Amino acid sequence: MKEISMKQMFKTIARFFALPFAIYAERYLLLYANSQAMCTSFKQEILNGSHAFGAQSANGTRTVTTKDTFKAALYLVSGSQGASITAYAATNEVSGTNYTAGGVAVTNATAPTTSGTTAFWTPSASIVYTTVTLSTAFDCVLIYNSASTGNLAVSTHTFGSQTVTAGTFTLTMPANDSSNALVRIA
Amino acid sequence: MAKISVQLTPDSPITEMDESELVKTVNVIDNPVEHTVETIYHLKSNPNAEWAVHKSVDMKLKIPAVFADGAVAGFL
Secondary structure (H helix, E strand, O other): OHHHHHHHHHHHHHHHHHHHHHHHHHHHHHHOOOOOEEOHHHHHHHHOOOOOOOOOOOOOOOOOOOOOOEEEEEEEOOOOOOOOOOEOOOOOEOOOEOOOOOOEEOOOOOOOEEEOOEEEEOOOOOEEEEEEEEEEEEEEEEEEEOOOOOOEEEEEEEEEEEEEEEEEEEEEOOOOOOOOOOEEEO | OOEEEEOOOOOOOOEEEEHHHEEEEEEEEEOOOEEEEEEEEEEOOOOOOOOOOEEEEEEEEOOOOEEEOOOOOOOO
16 A cells, blocks of 8 residues: 555656656747758659749740749747748748848849759848847748749758847858858759 | 937837947857857947847858758669
């Protein structure tokens, strides 16, 4: 009888400590964390020819000669952007003065190219959110194809959480080469 | 002096002030993930206030961003 009571007490204590941790892990470690990734759906869409980062000449099988337009949206630290994202969504997107839902256009004057065995692409200018106030911390930017039906996701990029007050948030692009470009396929 | 966009309180609209009326702080964050420069202004009349009237962020990601490893199957 005494042994059973101790077991019950042990279980109760274990649950007492385990439950908060489980809740914490579920809320903050598993469900609500942004992560850096090339979206898995994007990989499939490349094979399907769903994205055009650069213009191409008309040829026997492809007649689309214009490139798509891309946008960059910011997400709160409470978001869950990552490899599983398939399209832009406003859920957990930042909001504030002078920030328009959907984010800003990505300047794309440089077509994808290759070096060695790696193909790569980087926006040709910094991504800039001008004179905004974003008071709730954010730590992720989603690049997506705003010309596609459904705003197909390309990639998510994370950084240390930030806020901005009546200021400009600038994401300076990395060097557009096979080692540093924003999107690379080796 | 340059004009700086400011927000005097969390609920007030964005306006401009002369930089001479403000105290400027520059924070540099440099770690394996990013190189970030935060430019922060407080009112000269209240330089230690918790609320900064202006904060701009210039960030450059340093870690290799997004990388996909293309692979094909062989027939051997």
